Amino acid sequence: xxxxxxxxxxxxxxxxxxxxxxxxxxxxxxxxxxxxxxxxxxxxxxxxxxxxxxxxxxxxxxxxxxxxxxxxxxxxxxxxxxxxxxxxxxxxxxxxxxxxxxxxxxxxxxxxxxxxxxxxxxxxxxxxxxxxxxxxxxxxxxxxxxxxxxxxxxxxxxxxxxxxxxxxxxxxxxxxxxxxxxxxxxxxxxxxxxxxxxxxxxxxxxxxxxxxxxxxxxxxxxxxxxxxxxxxxxxxxxxxxxxxxxxxxxxxxxxxxxxxxxxxxxxxxxxxxxxxxxxxxxxx
Amino acid sequence: xxxxxxxxxxxxxxxxxxxxxxxxxxxxxxxxxxxxxxxxxxxxxxxxxxxxxxxxxxxxxxxxxxxxxxxxxxxxxxxxxxxxxxxxxxxxxxxxxxxxxxxxxxxxxxxxxxxxxxxxx
Numbered sequence: 054x055x056x057x058x059x060x061x062x063x064x065x066x067x068x069x070x071x072x073x074x075x076x077x078x079x080x081x082x083x084x085x086x087x088x089x090x091x092x093x094x095x096x097x098x099x100x101x102x103x104x105x106x107x108x109x110x111x112x113x114x115x116x117x118x119x120x121x122x123x124x125x126x127x128x129x130x131x132x133x134x135x136x137x138x139x140x141x142x143x144x145x146x147x148x149x150x151x152x153x154x155x156x157x158x159x160x161x162x163x164x165x166x167x168x169x170x171x172x173x174x175x176x177x178x179x180x181x182x183x184x185x186x187x188x189x190x191x192x193x194x195x196x197x198x199x200x201x202x203x204x205x206x207x208x209x210x211x212x213x214x215x216x217x218x219x220x221x222x223x224x225x226x227x228x229x230x231x232x233x234x235x236x237x238x239x240x241x242x243x244x245x246x247x248x249x250x251x252x253x254x255x256x257x258x259x260x261x262x263x264x265x266x267x268x269x270x271x272x273x274x275x276x277x278x279x280x281x282x283x284x285x286x287x288x289x290x291x292x293x294x295x296x297x298x299x300x301x302x303x304x305x306x307x308x309x310x311x312x313x314x315x316x317x318x319x320x321x322x323x324x325x326x327x328x329x330x331x332x333x334x335x336x337x
Numbered sequence: 338x339x340x341x342x343x344x345x346x347x348x349x350x351x352x353x354x355x356x357x358x359x360x361x362x363x364x365x366x367x368x369x370x371x372x373x374x375x376x377x378x379x380x381x382x383x384x385x386x387x388x389x390x391x392x393x394x395x396x397x398x399x400x401x402x403x404x405x406x407x408x409x410x411x412x413x414x415x416x417x418x419x420x421x422x423x424x425x426x427x428x429x430x431x432x433x434x435x436x437x438x439x440x441x442x443x444x445x446x447x448x449x450x451x452x453x454x455x456x457x458x
Contacts, residue, residue: 271449288362
């Protein structure tokens with residue numbers, strides 16, 4: 054029984070790491086429901102485990118994405134300005150929300166927002182690389198440019214991120230939601246870069262994977278103090294997500310962007326449904 | 338070595354050290370009679386009952402639980418060190434704009450990890 058639990062936990066974390074590194078979502082989306090529904094872990098411990106393991110996904114896939122040129126260091130750090138500020142605000146707000154018992158309402162609202170956010174994804178489903186837009190003032194000053202060799206298309210792609218203020222706003226909300234709801238918020242990061250900043254989808258997901266560890270580390274202090282980190286559960290998941298994300302980050306560049314976008318859309322819908330269910334108190 | 342290489346290695350080394358500490362910790366714990374109690378999903382052993390300053394010392398004396406916790410601390414420190422290396426590198430390149438941005442990110446991280454938890458009881 055004990056061994057079965059540990060083995061299942063380990064397998065679930067490999068899958069979480071794999072999907073987390075490919076979609077830029079971190080992996081909590083996969084890990085939380087498996088932990089809660091199949092392994093009987095209470096929601097707070099599941100949330101704690103997925104938050105901490107996101108750091109492992111981010112660190113192991115992030116180093117590979119930097120090397121392959123898929124994660125853009127300058128864009129990441131310029132946007133982390135907003136995610137960390139958002140995460141701090143979110144942690145503070147958590148108190149107010151906890152007092153007023155608004156968590157369920159927030160879960161439901163955010164779940165609905167996520168499900169609707171797949172619509173622009175459908176419109177761009179077939180696009181492999183975005184149409185180049187001339188850099189605007191701030192983004193050229195911040196040098197949001199780069200190029201990478203797309204192994205699926207077999208050609209070099211040059212890109213330039215635009216609309217930095219839009220990106221900042223999206224990232225601030227992503228950090229806020231992460232601190233408030235305890236979800237990795239990679240979904241909003243990818244959307245802000247993909248829709249707002251006109252970056253290629255692979256650059257968006259890889260840069261989100263790279264960034265997400267810093268956001269998770271920001272929230273981890275509060276989570277640690279709240280006591281929702283169970284060392285054994287987290288301990289078993291971390292080697293698993295490490296293996297999974299190593300595997301996932303090896304294949305990102307080989308896949309077509311539209312395939313990644315389909316995967317991302319699917320996981321987003323699952324996350325949305327999951328949050329709505331949590332909001333109605335159905336699961337857990 | 339350029340910025341990306343240094344940061345890539347730092348992330349990789351950090352996460353590998355963390356995984357090794359956690360695996361050793363789990364191996365030590367598995368021989369423990371209370372292991373099944375600790376593994377239980379509803380176990381009451383969590384980070385709110387742990388004094389972080391005592392973890393490193395008792396980890397090195399071979400306490401399995403503290404080895405795992407030390408692994409988690411190394412993991413949380415990894416992105417922080419990544420940001421710190423970023424500050425140094427941008428400063429070396431005399432890229433003032435990015436040095437300032439990275440310092441603010443670092444400040445936010447420190448505030449969130451060390452100051453915010455003090456307000457939680």
